[in-house]
Amino acid sequence: MxxxxxxxxxxxxxxxxxxxxxxxxxxxxxxxxxxxxxxxxxxxxxxxxxxxxxxxxxxxxxxxxxxxxxxxxxxxxxxxxxxxQLRYCKAKDTIVVRGDSVTSLVKKMCNYFGLKTGALTNTGYTLATSIQDDKTWLDIIYSGIDDTLTNTGRWYSLRDEFGSIALRDLVDLQLNLVLGDESLVYDYKYDKSIDDEFYNQIKIVSDNESTGKRDVYITKDSGSIAKYGLLQYFEVLNKNANPSQAKSKADMLLKLYNREVETISLDCLGDTSVRAGSSFYGRIGDIELNRRLIVRSVTHKFLPVHTMSLEVAI
Incomplete structure (x- = not known):
């Protein structure tokens, strides 16, 4: 060491x-x-x-x-x-989003605060036009990352990499690492929940300027509703949304959220490659776990020995 x-x-x-x-x-x-x-x-x-x-x-x-x-x-x-560096981006401001992707917003943010940039992946998705008032730069970018995920299925991480702001596709953060039985893990806690971020009915509405009425789009999983009860996600789209966009987003949201949320906390010997957003293979026989996991949060402690505690999403 x-x-x-x-x-x-x-x-x-x-x-x-x-x-x-x-x-x-x-x-x-x-x-x-x-x-x-x-x-x-x-x-x-x-x-x-x-x-x-x-x-x-x-x-x-x-x-x-x-x-x-x-x-x-x-x-x-x-x-x-x-x-x-991202600490400085907690500042609130009025920010106009027009023709921007998450990538261009990150560039604007770093330019505004004079921050050093590193690898900025091009998300390729144009966010809806909006005026973001009295919100932090980070909140606006995280909202853009969520919108990009729900509309494209691609998930990105904004982070500081040893002094350079980076925007990474989570696919590019996959590690060739196994954590679990007989592989670095010495304790774990497992939870399965429908209490947070679980929805089996998606309701999306948008104002129709030509008719003066509000269009409603609903997609649902009747089997899931019968099993767990109706848990609804609701969102109002901007006026420029068309029916195909609304339906596509509703279908994507149902795919993302219509499953029990499984959370695992692991206590392990340390590995410096593990950061939030990175992923690894988790293998724990007691809970029949054998799949790739994404790190939601991690805390490394380096003295007297290197250990880490992480929370992962399945």
Whole structure:
């Protein structure tokens, strides 16, 4: 195991690997910035808010970001919280979406905040024209990612990759990794639910300007309704939507949401390739699990040994 932990304060760079007593890195899929929490002992370094943090583990770039919070106790133990570049994108604004894809919105966001960009996958899907008022840049982009998913079936992840903002197709984040029985996992928790993000009837409406009435499109799974009861998803489309678009979206939403939501939490030995949005093969005999899983969230802890806790979606 090798570790490089750099802190830049007032243009001076300090290597503090030998001083650090705890390191926790957390990442969530399309849910804000990643977070690094660490502590160190000693008064050789006075970290400040805005200080730059660079952390590598086994020569892999784990985190590059900025200090937003720090404190200390009587024992001179310093605790620090740092976030990646996406933290700055929590700012609210009025944003016009016109002829934009998620990719172009990400470019506009990074240009506005002066953020460094990396690999930005072209989603190829044009979002509906709208004026987004009093919303954060992140919320608008996440909404665009959801709309792209429901209309194309392609799922994307917005994330910071060691100091560069990236937009990735989840297909490109598949890992050649197995986690489960006799493979890194030492504990798990499994849940199956219809309480959240489960719908067996989709109702989509749009205002028809020519008739002055509201068109209604419904698609449903009668067998699922008989089994679980009617659980309805409702959405109002913009006025420019046509009947074929509404039907296509309703069918896609039913396909996405008409299934029990299975959630698995895993506690494992650490692997630096695992981030939110990446996927791996999960194999756990007790719950008859043998399939590819997508990481919803992950927390890595690096001291005294590298472990990780992840929540995955099936």
């Amino acid at each position: 090798s570790m490089e932990f750099l802190v830049k304060v007032d243009n001076n760079v300090y290597e503090i690997s030998g001083l650090v007593t705890s390191i926790s890195y957390s990442d969530r899929l399309n849910d804000g910035c990643s977070k690094l929490e660490f502590s160190y002992v000693g008064d050789i370094l006075k970290v400040k808010n805005g200080s730059v943090i660079s952390f590598k583990y086994d020569n892999v770039g784990i985190f590059y970001g900025y200090v937003f919070k720090h404190g200390q106790n009587k024992r001179k133990e310093i605790t620090v919280t740092a976030y990646d």
